[in-house]
Amino acid sequence: xxxxxxRVVDPRAHQAEPDVGRPLRVGIPLQVxxxxxxxxxxxxTLLWEPPTRHHLICMDVVxxxxxxxxxxxxxxxxxREPTTVSTRTMVTLLVLTADVTVVSVLSVLTxxxxxxxxxxxxxxxxxxxxxxxxxxxxxxxxxGAVAIPTLSVFTLTCWITRTSNGEPWASILLSSLILxxxxxxxxxxxxxxxxxxxxxxxxxxxxxxxxxxxxxxEKRERQAISERLHDGALQYILxxxxxxxxxxxxxxxxAERVAxxxxxxxxxxxxxxxxxxxxxxxxxxxxxxxxxxxxxxxARAGLTxxxxxxxxxxxxxxxxDDVLYNAARxxxxxxxxxxxxxxxxxxLQQCDGSVSLRVADDGVGISAATxxxxxxxxxxxxxxxxxxxxxxxxxxxxxxxxxxxELAISIPLRPVRQLVAA
Numbered sequence: 001x002x003x004x005x006x007r008v009v010d011p012r013a014h015q016a017e018p019d020v021g022r023p024l025r026v027g028i029p030l031q032v033x034x035x036x037x038x039x040x041x042x043x044x045t046l047l048w049e050p051p052t053r054h055h056l057i058c059m060d061v062v063x064x065x066x067x068x069x070x071x072x073x074x075x076x077x078x079x080r081e082p083t084t085v086s087t088r089t090m091v092t093l094l095v096l097t098a099d100v101t102v103v104s105v106l107s108v109l110t111x112x113x114x115x116x117x118x119x120x121x122x123x124x125x126x127x128x129x130x131x132x133x134x135x136x137x138x139x140x141x142x143x144g145a146v147a148i149p150t151l152s153v154f155t156l157t158c159w160i161t162r163t164s165n166g167e168p169w170a171s172i173l174l175s176s177l178i179l180x181x182x183x184x185x186x187x188x189x190x191x192x193x194x195x196x197x198x199x200x201x202x203x204x205x206x207x208x209x210x211x212x213x214x215x216x217x218e219k220r221e222r223q224a225i226s227e228r229l230h231d232g233a234l235q236y237i238l239x240x241x242x243x244x245x246x247x248x249x250x251x252x253x254x255a256e257r258v259a260x261x262x263x264x265x266x267x268x269x270x271x272x273x274x275x276x277x278x279x280x281x282x283x284x285x286x287x288x289x290x291x292x293x294x295x296x297x298x299a300r301a302g303l304t305x306x307x308x309x310x311x312x313x314x315x316x317x318x319x320x321d322d323v324l325y326n327a328a329r330x331x332x333x334x335x336x337x338x339x340x341x342x343x344x345x346x347x348l349q350q351c352d353g354s355v356s357l358r359v360a361d362d363g364v365g366i367s368a369a370t371x372x373x374x375x376x377x378x379x380x381x382x383x384x385x386x387x388x389x390x391x392x393x394x395x396x397x398x399x400x401x402x403x404x405x406e407l408a409i410s411i412p413l414r415p416v417r418q419l420v421a422a
Contacts, residue, residue, distance in 0.1 A: 031076075038103075038129045042065075042103070045122045049117060051117050054110075065098060069098070092139075096130065104156075107126075107157045107161065108160050121161075121167075127153070127154045127179060128182060130146065131146070131185070135186035139190055140190040147184070147186065151179055154175075155176050159172070233269050236268070243261070281325050286318070286348065287313075287348065288314070289321075290328055290346060293346075300336070304343045305343075307348075308346070308347045311350050316350070320355055323394075323411065326388070327409055330384070334366075335405075338366070339365075339405065341363030341404060343361065356411075358406065360407070364403070364404075365401065366398070389409050394411030
């Protein structure tokens with residue numbers, strides 16, 4: 001049974017693994033696109049505002065840059081194995097350095113050799129694309145590291161070409177301020193995008209962990225049901241089968257034993273079915289089901305049970321009914337088995353768009369270490385409750401009080417239906 005279940009569950013667990021690198025890889029096509037725009041801008045500038053000298057040298061510089069970007073694009077889009085952070089950072093800084101270098105070299109070269117042409121003045125506008133390319137890395141450190149040299153090289157380029165184009169310092173200063181603002185904005189954008197990526201990664205990791213817990217709980221619950229049926233109802237059926245031959249031969253005692261065994265078997269099966277999905281929960285709703293559970297708890301264990309559901313309408317149905325009922329039942333079972341309590345409090349409330357359940361007792365209490373130890377030993381009741389509550393988007397808290405233990409559960413109230421009980 002265990003191996004068969006493993007074959008069924010593993011594909012789901014594998015599909016749930018979060019692809020934490022995907023948000024970072026999404027930025028690569030954006031970088032490729034922005035660099036394609038930069039290349040198109042440089043080529044268009046050299047074609048429409050060509051320098052009067054060294055035009056072929058400029059085109060050679062562009063060709064080398066295009067080859068470098070082509071190699072980086074192939075590496076970034078086709079790599080299969082994850083790279084280390086240091087390698088990725090080094091490659092990123094080298095390519096950004098190539099971006100700054102190609103614009104600055106072409107601006108200085110065309111400004112120095114062709115002062116009468118507008119090539120250098122137009123080419124310098126390519127610097128304004130570089131902070132955007134850096135922001136697509138989703139790394140504020142890289143954006144900040146690129147912003148400072150980009151602004152410095154831009155200002156230096158303007159100063160070098162100033163004598164040839166006669167640009168006033170006021171214009172250079174204003175252009176530098178705009179570039180500085182754009183670079184600062186790229187750093188802030190990287191911070192925002194990085195925080196979103198980290199949040200998505202954390203949520204994906206939590207989802208994967210929660211699904212693994214649910215799969216483990218499902219496996220253990222199936223095993224527990226199997227053992228309960230095998231050790232309970234099945235044994236009575238085997239006993240009845242052994243006495244059946246004697247009953248057919250007319251033995252009254254054998255017939256009585258068969259009837260008794262079948263009666264016990266039906267009772268055990270009825271208990272299993274009731275625990276899987278109690279009939280009273282389906283017919284009368286959560287409030288009545290918990291009230292019945294409280295009465296049963298008091299009658300079975302001789303406890304004083306206080307049940308309060310004053311804010312819960314009798315006909316209210318929610319998607320969390322099964323989770324809350326099973327949690328209350330499991331907590332009540334733990335009280336009977338382990339708490340040695342005299343008094344139990346069960347509170348069910350609806351408030352501010354959420355439903356809450358509180359089960360407390362005045363027993364010996366339980367520590368977080370004890371809960372973890374019992375889960376390791378295969379006692380999955382508490383772990384099952386927690387996994388199902390978290391899967392419903394709720395909060396789960398169990399803590400030792402003085403005296404006793406308190407379980408508190410809160411779940412968002414998703415579509416609530418007011419049903420008239422049949």
